Each structure stands twice: as structure tokens, then as C-alpha cells.
Amino acid sequence: MSGEKCVFEQAFSFSPLPAKSFSFQQDKDTLTLLMKWSMLGRLSAQTYSFDSNFHPYSCETFALHFFKDPEVIPSLRNMKARVWVPLENPVVSVSVELVPCTKISMELFDPIYSCGILRPSGHVVKCIHDIYPDYDELRQMLQEVDSEHYYAVEKMEREEFLFCLFKHLCLGGELCQYEDTIDPYISTTKKIYKELISVQKDAETKKISVVSTVLKVSAYDESGLCFPGTREEEQTFAYLIVDPVKRNVTLFYHIYGVGNFIL
Template sequence: MVTYFPSNMAVGEQALKQQFTFSLLPSKVFAFTQDRQTTEFFMKWSMLGRISAQAFTFDQLFHPYRKHDFVSDFFRDPNVISNLKVIDPLELWKPFERDVASVNVEIIPCTKVSMDIFDPLYNSGILHPNGHIVKCLHEHYTDFDELKKMLLIEDSENYEIISLENRVEFLFRLFKHICLGGELCQYEDVIGPYIETTRLIYKDLVSVRKDPDTKEITVVSTVLKVTACDQSGLCYPSRTREEQNFVYLIVDPLKRHVHVLYHSFGVGLFKT
């Protein structure tokens, strides 16, 4: 669903709603961006310098039904506009600094608190017993394998070993993004790096809590997949539509923090 920002005639009506305001959390450090092994994987997968995470705080109670207000206010907030990092057409990092005309917001299911979702990969013919990914012939790609078939080809025999319900989960989407990588991705022969990197990023971005009585752990974050348009069309996360150009806002309603996971598809960079 697309939300358009109000015209001048509608400003009075919009003003009746409390707007969200945001502030950058410059001291927030995401562990996966500092981990040396993860950095080496990002370099290998052509994602180094093209994937980033930032944190902002906000001032109002957040409820998922207000997702469009939240995202619209996010892209109008001067602290966001001046601090949100993007890669420009010249492959340079710079502040967002654009006038957004409309936003598209999709709530992404996020309920997983373990990596059990990936267990079917180990007994389906996608992996050898030692964790190596089974190779297969492909008319266009010499390095195609059973994992990519499962991720990309809906009529492949292994597509539904991960249920459709689980395929829409943020954890699985994150795994798919990691596996597909950037423009010059050097793919892994074993599954381990993909699983471990997904786990680190997910743990870094998503908030959970434990029920003091039942001891059950549940996710408290709401995950929003977003795009934004200016008067010329799509402007965020990129001017071009590509599955590996993505942005997720991961909202913690208790801490009133929002984490921004951003990736711009292309050849790996070495500066952010």
C-alpha cells in the first residue's frame, strides 16, 4: 500500500495526529558490522561497504496499525533526512536529503526466536551430510546449486521444503538476501557462513523478551519493508528496482528504537 503525503489543503487534518519525531543514536554499534569474519564474508559476497545499519529513537507510542504514519514521519523528519545514509549514483555514501512524496510500507512477519526454520535444508538433497551445498547444472550459471534453486525457482522440487508461511518471515528473507549477495558475489560451497551471518544480523536487529512466568521468548519488534518516492519516482533505497536493493525498519516499541537495515546492490565498496 502506498501512502502519499498530504497536500496543503489536508495539512490541518494531518496536524490533528501526533507526529513521530526521530533522533539519531550515533553511539549505537551493531556487532555484525564489527565482526571481522562477517566483514570478510561481506567482501567475498560483494556486499562490503554496501550494507549498513543505523539506529534512531522516536518519541511516540508505536502500534503496527500506524505503520504508514510512522514511515511517512520518518522520511519527513529533519534528523532522518540529514543523517540517513544512502549510496548515490556515483557510488558514494551521502545523507538522504530528499523530499519524499510517497512511501510504500509492508509489514514483514517476524516471529522466529531460533534457527530451526532452516532444519529442512539438511535432509532434503540441498546439502551433503558435511554441509556442502549440492551443485547442479544450469544453462546460464555455472555456479548454480540446489540452494539457489530452492531460493529462486518456484517450480523446483525443493522450493516448498521451507513452508510458504516461513518463507515470508524476516529471518528467511534475511537469509535469502545474504545468499544472493551483490553484483560480483563469490558464492559459498558450504551452508555454514550463510546461516551464521544471518543469525548474527538477526540477533543484532530484532528485540525479544522472556515471559517471567512461562519463560517463553517472543519477538517484540515489528519489521517494516519500505520504499520511498520523490517527484521523479522511486528514490529509496535506490532509483532502480532490484530484489537486492532493500531497506527494513525494525521497530522496538518498548525501547522506542528503530533500526535501519539498508543494502544497495552493486560491486562491493570499501568505504561507508
């Protein structure tokens, strides 16, 4: 990858920050929802500090150094036979996608409330589906391009990390019990997003903006894909959320499957 050439231009070292915690990993109501959505114990967030200035153009080098760092490797886990295990082999390459992250409000979701996906009460409209017997207009809008509501949220907005997070929560895990109303998805998305993303206020304009850079990542060993999972799956995902001001990075990931496990 192009990142290999940059390895000699800038190096990053990382240190775990075990004291850094997130309320969505401890809040009783949130944990109850994650269990209902079959994501409890499979959704993880861990924060690390790093020692060099970060710039988006160095994202591949940054990610590769992260997954190869001796302070990070012991904290990485994968799942085999429903058991968390350390990565077996060293990471040799990474795939990195820069995810837009600019939103500081929930206005992005306003079109969902007025396009026919929801009833006035906030209940999600059910629909008939050839494959999924208990399907609804919300999941159809999230997953199927030919849905009449797919572009209720515009393409650029759908690419935002805020929307990606919402989609992940709505689709859930393998044994997800889906919500009848949209409120739990919206409130949980807001709670997690606010904790993961860093913002700052301009001293002159007083305008608040996001300073975090979000990278969707996959790591590969000599045998192929090894993190966050060993096979491609939409709901197996990993993001590196970089705060360049504090020089912190949070690894936020989920492994799709059955069972509740705690790291």
C-alpha cells in the first residue's frame, strides 16, 4: 500500500489509556438496549494516546503503526468459537477509509420523520419482505437502494459517521430484537456519538466544529483479514477515531455474531 512508503517519514507510538471510560459501556439503560440488539459484549471502545502530530494524509501509516504497536497488540481481540482470543499473527497491512465526520446536531435525521418511514407517534412502519418476515421501512431505507425512501437522507449525509453509527445500531447483531419506535435508536446514537467525537469552539466566531478524524479500518495478517473479524460482514466493523488535539485515538468496533461476551 502507499502507506508503506510513508513508514520511514513519520512514526507513531501508542499507549493504552485504561482510565478512559465511556458511559455507554456502563449505563444500565444503554446496556439493556445493546443486549436487546444482540450487541452487548461485542461492541467495544478502547482509547490510546499517541506521540506524534496526526494529519489525515498520514492515515494509512497511522493505522498500520497502530495495529503493529507492541502496546496495542495485547489489547486486540478477535472471536473464534464464541470466545475472545488474541490475534494469532502480526498485522502486515491495513485498509483505511476516511469517513466524513462534521455533524454537531441530529438534524441529519429530520427527513426520516417526514418521509413516510414513521407514523406520527414515532412508530416504525412495517412492510412485507420476501426474505425477512418481520421487516420495516426503516431497515429497508438503510439497506436497499431501490427503497422509495433510500434517498430521504442524501448520499453525502449517509456517508457521515453519525449516520453510519445510527445504521449500525438499527441493524444490530445476529439475534437483534428490533425496536417498534425510532427513539431508542436516535437517543443511543446521540449518546455514543457525543462521547466518541471531540469538538472545539472558535474563539472569534463561537462556532462549534468537529476536530476528530474518523477512519474505518481493517487489518490483515499474512493469511488475510484478521481484524475486526476474519470474514467480511456489514455489521463487523472497526473505526479509529482520532483526536489530533489531545493526541488520543479510540478504537471502536463490533463483531457480528451470537452471544454476549465482555472483553
